[in-house]
Amino acid sequence: MGELEYLITKDFEEIFSAIEKTKGLAKFIAGGTNIIPYMHAEAISPELLIDLNGLEDLKYIREKNGTITIGALTTISEIVASEIIGNKCQILHSAANSLGSPLTRNRATIGGNLADASPAADMAPPLLALEASIHTKRGGVEGREIPLDKFFIGPNKTVLAEDELITQIRFSKPKDSARGIFIKLGLRNSLAISVVSIAVILDMEGQVCQKARVALGAVAPTIIRAFHVESKLEGGEINENIIQECAEIVKEEISPISDIRASAEYRRLASSVILKRAIQQVLKGEVL
Amino acid sequence: MKTYLIEIKLNKELKEVEVTAQETLLEILRNKLGAIDVKDGCGKGDCGACAVLLDGKAVNSCLTLALQANGKEVTTLRGIGNEKNPHPIQNSFVKHGAVQCGFCTAGMVVIAKAFLNQNQNPSRQEIREAISGNLCRCTGYEKIIDAIQNMALESKS
Numbered sequence: 063m064g065e066l067e068y069l070i071t072k073d074f075e076e077i078f079s080a081i082e083k084t085k086g087l088a089k090f091i092a093g094g095t096n097i098i099p100y101m102h103a104e105a106i107s108p109e110l111l112i113d114l115n116g117l118e119d120l121k122y123i124r125e126k127n128g129t130i131t132i133g134a135l136t137t138i139s140e141i142v143a144s145e146i147i148g149n150k151c152q153i154l155h156s157a158a159n160s161l162g163s164p165l166t167r168n169r170a171t172i173g174g175n176l177a178d179a180s181p182a183a184d185m186a187p188p189l190l191a192l193e194a195s196i197h198t199k200r201g202g203v204e205g206r207e208i209p210l211d212k213f214f215i216g217p218n219k220t221v222l223a224e225d226e227l228i229t230q231i232r233f234s235k236p237k238d239s240a241r242g243i244f245i246k247l248g249l250r251n252s253l254a255i256s257v258v259s260i261a262v263i264l265d266m267e268g269q270v271c272q273k274a275r276v277a278l279g280a281v282a283p284t285i286i287r288a289f290h291v292e293s294k295l296e297g298g299e300i301n302e303n304i305i306q307e308c309a310e311i312v313k314e315e316i317s318p319i320s321d322i323r324a325s326a327e328y329r330r331l332a333s334s335v336i337l338k339r340a341i342q343q344v345l346k347g348e349v350l
Numbered sequence: 351m352k353t354y355l356i357e358i359k360l361n362k363e364l365k366e367v368e369v370t371a372q373e374t375l376l377e378i379l380r381n382k383l384g385a386i387d388v389k390d391g392c393g394k395g396d397c398g399a400c401a402v403l404l405d406g407k408a409v410n411s412c413l414t415l416a417l418q419a420n421g422k423e424v425t426t427l428r429g430i431g432n433e434k435n436p437h438p439i440q441n442s443f444v445k446h447g448a449v450q451c452g453f454c455t456a457g458m459v460v461i462a463k464a465f466l467n468q469n470q471n472p473s474r475q476e477i478r479e480a481i482s483g484n485l486c487r488c489t490g491y492e493k494i495i496d497a498i499q500n501m502a503l504e505s506k507s
Contacts, residue, residue: 065351065352066352066370066371066372067352067371068354068371068415068417070417091415091418093413094413094414094415094418095395095410095413098374098394098412098413098414098415099394099395099413101372102393102394111371111415113415113417113418115418139407162395162483163395163398163482163483163484164408164461164479164480164482164483165395165398165401165408165409165410165413165461165483165484166395166410166413166483168407168408168409169409169410169413169414251482252479252482252483253396253482253483
């Protein structure tokens with residue numbers, strides 16, 4: 063490994079020119095809860111660490127005109143503690159509260175959790191169900207807005223360019239009539255990496271489902287939306303038959319692997335059971 | 351090896367230390383600043399033995415770069431209390447038999463301090479959640495929870 067250097071600055075331009083100079087050997091670090099273990103395991107060998115904590119104004123949770131925005135450097139603990147998220151977006155609160163441990167939540171950031179693009183990233187299923195988008199800044203060219211369902215392209219792979227960093231996560235505040243839930247199945251209660259995670263948001267008008275959003279984690283190369291399940295749920299009354307059909311459809315929509323935590327077969331079965339449970343609990347009136 | 355000079359306030363004492371970019375806060379605390387009260391457990395954020403307060407927030411020092419502590423306040427177990435002047439949390443751990451092999455204790459006391467600063471009247475469930483990033487392989491946790499809960503009760507009365 064070459065010599066490792068470190069840069070912290072509040073100047074975006076300095077960051078972009080440092081990336082250009084290091085030609086593929088720079089790595090961003092925010093909380094460090096992924097990057098440091100990756101370096102120890104020699105999964106990555108950067109020559110420059112760019113500490114994003116120098117950037118000011120990327121730590122906030124705001125609500126304005128029905129839009130919620132979260133700065134990329136906001137820690138998971140700050141999301142857990144946020145009244146805006148707690149009151150308006152319970153599924154994001156519960157996902158944040160399930161990530162790692164209180165110690166890691168004090169360091170880990172929302173931008174880092176998404177940029178790491180783990181297929182099991184805890185913040186991604188609720189954000190995908192909320193139809194969030196990611197805002198970026200780049201060297202030389204304008205930053206862009208990337209819908210989250212176009213953001214992940216594989217395990218630990220995103221569409222982000224090397225000189226592109228996440229500045230903000232943005233989504234519309236859910237309607238008052240919307241209800242949702244986040245369920246994470248891990249091998250234990252704390253410090254668990256998801257075996258299966260599910261976020262469900264249903265917008266119900268009386269008995270009729272106007273809109274359904276279903277996202278799953280740890281059951282495909284990326285966090286995925288279950289589009290077929292969504293269209294099965296939308297446009298009519300959700301009865302036990304529909305729920306049973308969704309529990310079958312979801313098994314075909316996912317493409318799980320076998321790993322140290324669970325077999326593909328178990329993940330398929332568990333996704334089916336947890337999806338059923340999630341829909342039933344939302345219908346019983348879980349608050350979003 | 352390229353080094354950087356950083357300044358940290360370790361247990362209220364200003365320290366200057368040369369570090370490399372890959373060194374973690376845990377490594378420099380133990381190897382360069384003699385703070386061996388910080389325990390090196392798993393080295394990847396799974397056990398909480400290396401917990402310290404960074405500007406008042408409990409973090410795993412193994413998952414924090416030394417450079418990321420530059421200009422910050424770091425409080426370790428000894429900054430909370432020592433043999434001559436133990437903190438009530440430490441007394442409570444002794445009283446309730448919450449220390450067996452002792453390896454997790456440094457991290458447990460640090461996390462208990464951060465937690466009790468936020469919550470003076472915790473339920474057992476809240477305490478369980480607060481220490482959920484700290485592994486203990488001896489006590490079965492019940493005595494640690496007793497120690498933290500009784501410390502909270504006693505400091506109220």
